[in-house]
Amino acid sequence: MKLPTLRQGRRFWWDTLEAYVYLLPTLAVLGLFTFYPFVNAFIYSVYDIRTRTVAGSVVHATTDSTTWATTLARGRIPEELADALLKRGVARDDLWVRLRQADRWVIKDEASAQEYIIVREGEEIRVHLATTGWAMESVGWDNFARVFRDPDFAKALLNTTIYVAVSVPTTLLLALLLATLLNQAVRGKALFRLASFLPYITPIVAITMVWAWIYDRNYGLLNYFLGTVAGWFGAEFNLINWLNDPRWTKPALIIMSVWRFMGYQALILLAGMQGIDREYYEAARVDGAGPLAVWRKITVPMVTPQMFFLLIISLIGSFKIFEEVLILLQGPGPQKSALTVVYYVFTKAFDSGHYGLASAASVILFAVIFALSLFQLTVVQKRVHYER
Amino acid sequence: MRRVAIIALVCALGVGALGQVTISFWHAMGGVLGTTLTELIQKFHDENPGITVDLIHQGSYSALQQKLIAAVAAGEPPTLAQQYENWTTLWLDALVDLDLFLPEETLGSFLPQFDQLFEGRMVTVPFNKSILVLYYRPDLVPNPPTTWAEFETYVTAIGKDAAKGVYGTAFRPPNPEIFLTLLTQAGGSILSEDWSEVTINNATGLEAAEFAARLAKFALVDSAYTSDAIQKGIAIGMFIDTSAGYTYNMNAAKTAGVPLAVAPLPCHVNCASMIQGTNLAVYAPKQTRAQIEAAAKVIAFLLREDNTAYWAQKTGYLPVTKTAIYGEAWQTYIAGKPEQKAMTEQLIAGGFGQLLHPRYMDMRSLLITYWELLLKGEDTPKAIMDALAAEIDAIK
Incomplete structure (x- = not known):
């Protein structure tokens, strides 16, 4: 194969670039509506995907599980939790409970829309940063x-x-x-x-x-x-x-x-x-x-x-x-x-x-x-x- | 002076707009149902000028379901939506616990038939509910049956003559709720109480399946609504159908020039009848507390005695609260309407809801497949029930 000379090479690259500019709108549409879903179908096929509230990093932990559970069951925020989150800049009045189960609660900070999931395991209670949405869990084949x-x-x-x-x-x-x-x-x-x-x-x-x-x-x-x-x-x-x-x-x-x-x-x-x-x-x-x-x-x-x-x-x-x-x-x-x-x-x-x-x-x-x-x-x- | 007035007006409007809360309400109520819902929401607007409800008709139930699935996946659900129990189980974490936001009088007003908790949480409230009842031709069935035996006797006597278009009864394969009603009436269930075992193919399940198979020999088995067949002049002695189909069935009978009446279902071990229809749920993602409180207000408004009774009278659905069903408005209404009275009695006597299992959606899909096989006599009831049980066991 004959390689282009430097002068011809510059021309070659400009022509190529020009061609890609013309192709760009089509490539963008194809990429978004064909290639992206195509690749994602392969990725999703090895995951179990559900809408869940997923726990992130722990922001607080306590052993006072009985008081917390009773307070959260009433739809209220435990004092200790309010104090802990106040240190993170969250105002007490902005917190509200939206989900409550026997061992799992979700509260939301109205100002930042950040959710926190509170999980009880035995006597210990941990407060995590949380997000609600698609949660993907790998299930292999x-x-x-x-x-x-x-x-x-x-x-x-x-x-x-x-x-x-x-x-x-x-x-x-x-x-x-x-x-x-x-x-x-x-x-x-x-x-x-x-x-x-x-x-x-x-x-x-x-x-x-x-x-x-x-x-x-x-x-x-x-x-x-x-x-x-x-x-x-x-x-x-x-x-x-x-x-x-x-x-x-x-x-x-x-x-x-x-x-x-x-x-x-x-x-x-x-x-x-x-x-x-x-x-x-x-x-x-x-x-x-x-x-x-x-x-x-x-x-x-x-x-x-x-x-x-x-x-x-x-x-x-x-x-x-x-x-x-x-x-x-x-x-x-x-x-x-x-x-x-x-x-x-x-x-x-x-x-x-x-x-x-x-x-x-x-x-x-x-x-x-x-x-x-x-x-x-x-x-x-x-x-x-x-x-x- | 004029400039000052304009500024004052703009400021006043701005302050007003600041206090305004807007929520979206997705529903699948078309025709008179949609008109009545719009009417009620207009009344809500009049009573609550600070809240705007964007009532969005999504078309059919399946369109609503598909749009909700996509919206929840995208993290952009509406504030409030109608939904079936088996959809609810798909996105429990995205919903708000309604008992935290609904007033005491609303929470205490539901009929016990509608007490339903999902994983211990109250995330939905009943809204447009109907129940299975018996539609019968008084000229062919002078006294509606009260037991399975009487039902079978009538169906067998009327018989089946496809050429003449005469059938003892009718079944729709896409509607396995009829089988679930027979199953429950026989004392059976899909799963054991703790969901650890599949019980649908035990002795009670088999009894229900055999009864349905015997009836199916004299039945019109068609996926289309039975009202379509009636309208075409096909004679059906009696059939089990939802009370929400009342208007359609009656209009079809009127078009065909035949009489049609409603009675409670014939009973067996008990008088159970499956409740159908959707509930209301409030979504948490992308919603502020003010929007969630506004949605709770809409729910409380719709479930208020006067509005529930009005909704039921206008739409054919049944009242879902004790206050409405035993209230003066509804009782006066059904005093002159024997059919609606029969439906109300059926709901109070034996209404039961869906299994709140997270895989109920898949189980229902299997039920549809095997219910159709049973109705079409593709195999023995025992073989069909055993195969169904094995498939449910694999997914439960």
Whole structure:
């Protein structure tokens, strides 16, 4: 490698600095909202995190536990304590009791908002500086062990895997077919493109609310449509309870997902198809290849880079399915049939307050996605045809 | 002269503002509940001009819970908030001992059903409380059952015909409080008294589970509120539901053009019925003593006899204090309202609250899972109860 000369080097450093200045706003946002939480999830995963009043350094100790306990139980400050804190500049009138138990009390200094925790151990009483808030206690790999032992997590992982395994290839295959159709010389092509892209740009909440109606057992469009089709063939159709039958919640999520992402993926593939050199098609025609052979041997191989990109992106996105479950099913579904890993993380953190456990589950999800992405990059990518 | 007057006015306003205490009150009361709460807080403002209460509606209970969890974690909780018992156990240290701030008359006014201490501390007071009662169709059930046996006889007689939309009863899987009521009525409990042993799968637990499983064969088992099914024209002989659902159930029956009435629950070994609804708690972080005292004043105001009775009449919740429930206003009100009278009797006769265990949140989640399995007949009641007990044992 040729190193820059001193003169060129100065220029090089200025250019680099300039580039970083341009990047700074993006890096700040990414750092705050992506990298910081990402790193913290790893840290939190080995801690038990609770809201507690935590004792700091000891500021006073006494053996007069009976008098203190009686006075504090009345919500008053013991004389000896008031005198001890006065020496630290705390006015007696600013002290008040806010928490009292048999062997533990918390008092607060109104002027400084400093809390003190008073702990009784046998005859001895110690007064500590205290803070109330998140207290982190290291638990090693306990959170991971608990997550792996939790049958709900196993269920969530299985549900998510089924969802990914069905929705990702189905969407990609249908998108490929749609892109092929849009690539033909048909009238109103722009309108079809717009229509197929609309689900992707419509907010997920709005989409899910509409699908909740479509899936309604009694009045939903889907059951009406299926019933009508069954009627044409003289078959009996039992109304499907899409959102309340554990057998149908995952298919409901998959159908909605396929509908939502198919158009977007089709447009990416269409862009790839339109970039294929016409000479390949002309050569194939000269050689007498039929339309299906041309599609299989030329079109599909030539869009494998786009398919590979979509495979990675949709696999990562599908593993993170959350909003659809929250809004469509308003919970994990009957018998937790639609409990997904991210929904599991959400409930552990924001319903049960087990932040450490939730972080451990999210780290496991990261490991799964990371391993699959590596597999794709090393194994699947070998089958991708890059035009040289 | 004019300048002097303006300065005097500004000074007066400044002095006034200095004495003003502002507190935030997070709640999840929508519709008529929210309107009534706003009305009461306005009345509080009129009586206490030195205190401003920022009443903040957080949407649903789950939204309130999630916002409280995040706010407590961030060290920025509100001054006052509605909360369930199982949320309270998540952040006990952040709460203020209310018995240090509430007046004697408020402290002595609660019904014994609401005597609850968390680790020996009184950190919440009851607020919007409802109780499980029996809703029944008088045309299908002429005399509401008073025992489990009568209940089962009626449910079996009405039977189940899904095609015609007829069910003896209805159960909601997300509502395990019904199972806990049956369990308590059979004399059982989730844990032993000292919490050292899981007792949910002993003989009494199994009796309750088997009873529920037998009823479930004739029941509409759906996660949606039973009022939704009634509104769609589905006939349900009787069902256990919270008294807070009274307006919704009655409106649904009215829409469907069917009669619906309320009675106390049928009893077994006892007449227990689980109390639901939230409590009020005051947070310590970032609050001054003046704010905490102001929050205590709001609580004392809301629990005053006249306000508690008014709140109950307007919302369908039950009065939580002895002064209000036995007071003239409420007694006069229920004299002409047999349904509300039944609910009041149910509360006095057998109201019991949540287990105040720090892992109750996780236990309830397990209860929901296994209650659903039981209702859907996924396994035998014994196998289901044993599996549930093993899981509770692992987390208790």
